Amino acid sequence: MWNRKSRWNIILFAVVVLLLISSIFFLWMKTNIDVRSVVEEQYQNQQLLLTRQISNSIERSLNEKVLLLEVIAKKDTGVPPDYYKSDLKSVYDVAGMFYVVEYVAANGTIVSGYPDEYVPYGLNLYESNQHRAFEMVKASKDVYITEPLKLMEGNYGSFIWIPVFEGDKFRGAFIAIIHEADLKSRYVVESNSSSYAYLLDERGRLLYDESGNYKRGTNYAELLGSDSPGLVDIISKQVNGSEGNGKYFVLDNGSVVEERLVSYSPINWYNQKWSLAITNPSSEVDRLIVSVYLKLFIVAVVSVIFIVFVSSFVVVIIFNWSKSLEKEVDEKTQELKESNKSLLEVNKKLKELDRLKTEFLSIVSHELKTPLTAMKTSSEFLQENDGCDVSLRHQMLDIIIRNIDRQSRMVDDLLDISRIESNRMRFHREPVDIEETIKVSLEVLDSIIKEKHMTILVEVQDDLSLINTDKDKLVQVFVNLLNNAVKFSKKKGIITITVETEDDIVKISISDNGIGMSSEELERIFDKFYQIDSTSTRKVGGSGLGLSIVKGIIEGQGGTIIARSELGKGSTFVFTLIKQDIEEYK
C-alpha cells in the first residue's frame, strides 16, 4: 500500500506533528514559568506589603507609646508631688500595652509607677547594680530601649528608658516594660500553615520566631546554615535595615529541601533596629497557581488532542485520497491495458483480414489464370498451326470452351461469395418441392455420378410439404454438396440423402462413405478456398468456394449447416431450412 515515497511523506508528516506537539508543550512550560515568576513576584510583593504593614504598625505603636512617656518627661513643670504617678497611670491606660511604667528618681530609686503591684518601690538601681542604662540615658538625654530581656516573671520584655529633664537638670528616668507577649499579637500574621514571621535584631540574632523551632538570641544565619544560597544576602539586608524580597534554599545534607520566599521590612524603634520578616515556602506560590497549571495543562492536552485528531483526520483523508487515486490509476491502467489488448486483437484481426484478402486475391488470380493458361496455349497453338489435324483442332477448341465455362463458373462463384459477404444475396422465395429439387440436382451431376458408378439413396419423409425457399439456390446447394460427396468418394460409393421435418424446420442430410476428413480439415471446410492449403497442394480440383457459398446460402435464409466426418469412413453434411409462411402460398 505505502510505497517508499509515501512512507517518507508519512514520516515527514509525523515529524511535523511531533514538532507541533512539542512546541505546544514547550509553550506550556514557558507559560508556566512566566506565570510562576509573575505570580511569585506578585505574591512576594503582597507579602512585602503585609510585612511592611505589620512592621509599620508595630513601629508606630511602639513609638507612640514611648512618645507618650517622652511627652511627660519633657514637661518643664518639674517633678510633680506624686512623682508622675497620675501621668504614668494615664499613659499606662492610654497605651494599654505596657506591663509596667515606673519613675526612677535622679538618685536611682524607684519612687512611683503603675500598676502598683508590679512596681518595686524603693528599689535603688545603684544599690542593685542596675544603673548602667540609667546612667546612659542620663548622659545621652535620649531614649534607650533594651533588647528583650528575661524578666523576673520569666517572660521576655523590653525595658524602655526615658530620661526626665527639667531644663537641663536631670530628674530621673521613666522605665516602661513592654512584654514581648503583647507585641507578639502584632507580629502574628494571619498565617496559614506554611508561612511564619520572625524578627531579627540589628546583629542578626533571632528575637522572635513564630514557628517556635529556634531558640531566641541565636544567630539566624548560623541557625539555618550560612551556606543556604541567598539566606546570607537576605540577612545582611535585614541587618542593614532595608526592606525587600528574597528567596533562599533550605538545604539538608547539601540537597535542596525547599525554596523559601522571604519578605522583610525594618522596625525602627529608637535605638532598636529590628527587621521583621515573613517567610513562605515557594510551594505556596505553586499552590496558588496550581489551578492555572492545571488549566494550562488542559489547554495543552486539548491542543495536542486537537492536533492529533486533525492530523490523523488529514492522514485518513490523504490515505483515502491516495487510495482512491491509486484505485483510479489502477482502473485506468486496467482500462488502458484492456483497450490496448482489444486494440491489439483488432489489429491482429485486421492483419489477419488483410492477409486473408491478399491470399484471397492471390488464389483468385491463380484460379482465374489457370483456365486462361489452357485457353491461351490452345489458341496460340491453333494460331501457329493453321493446317493441323482436324481432331487436334477440335481437341484444342474443346479445351478452350471447357475452360471458358470453368472461368465463367469461377466468376459466378466469386460473385456469389461477394454477395454473401456483403449480405447482398437475394433469395427469390417460392414454394419448392424438395424431392423435385433433388431430382434436378442429380440430373446436373448425372455424368460424374455415372462415371464413378455411385449409388444415390434418397429418403424423403412422406408427408413433407412444399417449403418456402429459393429453388435455384437450393439446387446450387445440392449440386455443390453432392458434387463434393461424389468427388470424395471412391468408385461405387453410396450417397444417402435424407429429408425430414422437425417442427417448423426441414432437416436435410447428405452422407457419403468416402474418404472423410480429419478434424482439423473439418474445422476449415467452410472457409473460402480451403482446399488449397499452405503447402499449395491441391488434392481435388474445384474452385474451393463451393462450401462457402453453400454455407452463405443456407445461413442467408436463416438455416444452419454442420458437417460431421471421420477419416476413411465418409462425411455427412446436415443443413436446415425454415418452412416459413408456407400457408400463404397454398
Next chain:
Amino acid sequence: MHAENISGKILSLLEDNPGITIREISNKLSVPLSQVESILKSMSDVRQKILIVDDEMDALLALKVALEAEGYNIVEAKDGYEAIDKVHSEKPDVILLDLMIPGIDGFEVCSQLKSDQLYSHIPVIMLTARGEIDDKVEGIELGADDYVTKPFNLKELKARIKMVLRRNQDI
C-alpha cells in the same frame, strides 16, 4: 517392378539375344507386352524429352499438343510423386514444373531433384499462375533454371525450352 530396372533388363536381354522378340522379353521378365512395347518405343525415341508436371488437365493437354507439334517427346505427371517417379524412369531432358500440384509441391520436387546428383543436371522451368517476386526468388534459389508465369506466351515458352536445352548441351 520399377520401370528403370525393366528398361535395363530389356537392354541386357537385347544385347544377349539380338533376335529376341517382344513377346519373349515380356514372358522372360513377366511384364505385360504393352509395357515392353512402350518401353522399347521410348528407348528408340531420339526426340528430346520434356516432362510436364501439372494437375490442370486442360493446361497440360494443350501444352502437350503444342510441344509435340514442335517435335518433343512429352511425358506427363499430375502430382509431385508421379513427377519424381517419371524423372527416375524417363530421364527427361527438361522439366516443366507447375508449382501448385497435389502431393508434394513444385518447390519440394525441384529441391529434391536438384539435391540428387543423378538428376540435378536436368533443367527445370517453373510454371505458375502466381507472379510474385518471392516465388521467383525461391524457385531460382532452389535451382530452377527458368521461371515462366501462367498464362504464358507459347512462343516464349518454346524459346525458353530451347534455350535451357542448348545451355545444358553446351555444358
